[in-house]
Amino acid sequence: MAAQETFFGHSLKVDKSRCLGCTTCMRSCPTGAIRIRGGKAVVYDNKCVDCGNCMKVCPHKAIYIQQDDFALIHNYEYRVCLVPTTFIGQFEEKFRTREIYACLKKLGFTHIYEVEHEVEYVVELYKKYIAKHPEIRTFISPYCPAVIRLIQVRFPSLVDNIIRVRAPFELAAHIMTNRLMDEGASRESIGVFYVTPCAAKIAAVKYPVSNKETMITGVINMDFLFNKVQLMLRESKKDAEAINHSLTSRDILWPLPGGEASLFRGSHYAVDGLQNVLNFLERLEDETVDARGLVEMRICDQGCVGGVLATNNRFVARKRLEDRARLLDQPDRPLNRYTRYNNPEFCKWIDEQMEIDEITPHSIYKLDDNFAEAIKMAERMKKIEKALPGVNCSACGAPSCAALAEDIVRGDADISSCMFINRHSQASEDAIRNIWGDRIKTRTINQDKSE
Amino acid sequence: MHYTFDIERGNFTDAGQASSSVKRTLKHLGVAPANIKRTVVALFEAEINAIAHAYGGTIDVDIDDQKIVMVVADKGPGIPNLDLAMQEGWSTASAEVREMGYGAGMGLPNIKKNTDDLKIESTVGVGTTVTMTVFFA
Numbered sequence A: 001m002a003a004q005e006t007f008f009g010h011s012l013k014v015d016k017s018r019c020l021g022c023t024t025c026m027r028s029c030p031t032g033a034i035r036i037r038g039g040k041a042v043v044y045d046n047k048c049v050d051c052g053n054c055m056k057v058c059p060h061k062a063i064y065i066q067q068d069d070f071a072l073i074h075n076y077e078y079r080v081c082l083v084p085t086t087f088i089g090q091f092e093e094k095f096r097t098r099e100i101y102a103c104l105k106k107l108g109f110t111h112i113y114e115v116e117h118e119v120e121y122v123v124e125l126y127k128k129y130i131a132k133h134p135e136i137r138t139f140i141s142p143y144c145p146a147v148i149r150l151i152q153v154r155f156p157s158l159v160d161n162i163i164r165v166r167a168p169f170e171l172a173a174h175i176m177t178n179r180l181m182d183e184g185a186s187r188e189s190i191g192v193f194y195v196t197p198c199a200a201k202i203a204a205v206k207y208p209v210s211n212k213e214t215m216i217t218g219v220i221n222m223d224f225l226f227n228k229v230q231l232m233l234r235e236s237k238k239d240a241e242a243i244n245h246s247l248t249s250r251d252i253l254w255p256l257p258g259g260e261a262s263l264f265r266g267s268h269y270a271v272d273g274l275q276n277v278l279n280f281l282e283r284l285e286d287e288t289v290d291a292r293g294l295v296e297m298r299i300c301d302q303g304c305v306g307g308v309l310a311t312n313n314r315f316v317a318r319k320r321l322e323d324r325a326r327l328l329d330q331p332d333r334p335l336n337r338y339t340r341y342n343n344p345e346f347c348k349w350i351d352e353q354m355e356i357d358e359i360t361p362h363s364i365y366k367l368d369d370n371f372a373e374a375i376k377m378a379e380r381m382k383k384i385e386k387a388l389p390g391v392n393c394s395a396c397g398a399p400s401c402a403a404l405a406e407d408i409v410r411g412d413a414d415i416s417s418c419m420f421i422n423r424h425s426q427a428s429e430d431a432i433r434n435i436w437g438d439r440i441k442t443r444t445i446n447q448d449k450s451e
Numbered sequence B: 001m002h003y004t005f006d007i008e009r010g011n012f013t014d015a016g017q018a019s020s021s022v023k024r025t026l027k028h029l030g031v032a033p034a035n036i037k038r039t040v041v042a043l044f045e046a047e048i049n050a051i052a053h054a055y056g057g058t059i060d061v062d063i064d065d066q067k068i069v070m071v072v073a074d075k076g077p078g079i080p081n082l083d084l085a086m087q088e089g090w091s092t093a094s095a096e097v098r099e100m101g102y103g104a105g106m107g108l109p110n111i112k113k114n115t116d117d118l119k120i121e122s123t124v125g126v127g128t129t130v131t132m133t134v135f136f137a
Helices: A023-029 A053-057 A070-075 A097-107 A114-132 A145-154 A156-161 A170-183 A197-208 A224-235 A259-264 A274-286 A316-330 A343-353 A371-387 A400-410 A427-438 B017-029 B034-055 B095-097 B105-112
Strands: A013-014 A034-037 A040-043 A063-065 A076-083 A111-114 A138-140 A190-196 A218-221 A269-274 A292-299 B002-007 B059-062 B067-075 B116-122 B127-137
Touching: A013 A040, A023 A053, A034 A259, A053 A063, A053 A138, A063 A156, A070 A190, A070 A218, A076 A138, A076 A170, A097 A111, A097 A224, A097 A274, A111 A114, A111 A170, A114 A138, A114 A170, A114 B116, A138 A274, A145 A156, A145 A197, A145 A274, A145 B127, A170 A190, A170 A343, A190 A197, A190 A224, A197 A218, A218 B095, A259 A269, A269 A274, A274 B017, A274 B034, A371 A400, A371 B017, B002 B017, B002 B034, B017 B034, B017 B059, B017 B067, B034 B059, B034 B105, B034 B127, B105 B116, B105 B127
Parallel strands: A076 A111, A076 A190, A138 A292, A190 A218, A269 A292
Antiparallel strands: A013 A063, A034 A040, B002 B059, B059 B067, B067 B127, B116 B127
């Protein structure tokens, strides 16, 4: 692969000892970021958006998400577990939220704080941003980090439509850190650990779009924590943690499709699922859909409960959250919000902390900086694509014939890697004819390969 | 570089294939997003026009380092009064076409707005040829 400046860091990794190079991940990648080289899947860093789709489809569990060492939490006197309600949705309703939190404390955390405490404020920030930008018609939610990256690489013309507000977990980390500092804790003694349902959120913490300081100390994979807590809950003796539940029913539903929309209330669209998101962005880009207002987008089907690190079935988790929200029956926020929200100076500071300064486009399409050269390459690509069989078999190590054609003009592959073109015996000729009929041109054996 | 696409009468479902393909190429060439958008919007409108009003046709696209020229040629009823057709809100679209959400009379005005040069040649009873140019610089 040609050396390139890397724009994105990633949390998704390929376990070479498990990967069989079966092409499943490569063929389902929405940005064509994967190739097979040396019999293993490799990832183009600048194309990958950390959507986690490869990990979901891999039949060999060869793709994993790097996480911080759990023991790290003990480096801090105050150990905050920043938990999204998606986590609660993983557990059967017979386990009460306070029992789940008691387990988290037993695991070593000193404070449990739900991310969704701050979603209402984040939506207020959306509204402020929207009011400040009357020239923009369609506002895309910045919540799902995979969507932000997808827009950067595949839909660069839409980067200015993204609301430049950081994620709720960032606000929750700021608030919790401030709360503890109000109580006398020093900044260094506080460790804030976010429990993530997906790869994209880890990447967003480790390699943020914003260059502002993060208050997140580490990230813990949700499946890891789920396994630990589930084991403890199954043991007979259960403790219950007294929790000061100030979440509203709507907060609980935030991770689900429509979660942002229900707090936003204005004109909105809620799109979830990879194919739906791609389709909608394509239409926004072509202006064949005229979306006015907020477009909430989640790359996972059913939103965050469909995240790759969510253990339980997304529809089951969704129902559980809906049941818990109904049970809580708390439509409005009780009056125990963080007190410094009443201080305009503090709000001004926090609003600044929550701003994303810039979202830069990183198109994965551009063939060359020189236009004339790019045209030459595009012409050649079109010719090569015509010569290729168009069956997208992936045997060349690229996801499709079009992708191979692009790799060839970029100098990352050779036409001889196409099994249809590179065939030299009557037996292979017959076999291909048997499978594909007249669709594939019959070749005279030993035909000039350079064609 | 050159592309040719066919247009099939009444096939709204497949509308946009030409503009999608052109969009992909322009992205490969690194054309500025604003110019890609103008091109795609104009081409899509012209394609819809041919689908809605004519009996089929072709789209020819030529790209060089300065510009993109798109020629949408249809066999169809032609446009009797071009001045009227260029007016916003004027439409001869059938009820059926309007039901699909098209035919608001914004097609040609929208094309004009998004292109740098627009030429329309039309003969009643024979067909219409729309030539659209977008400059990249």
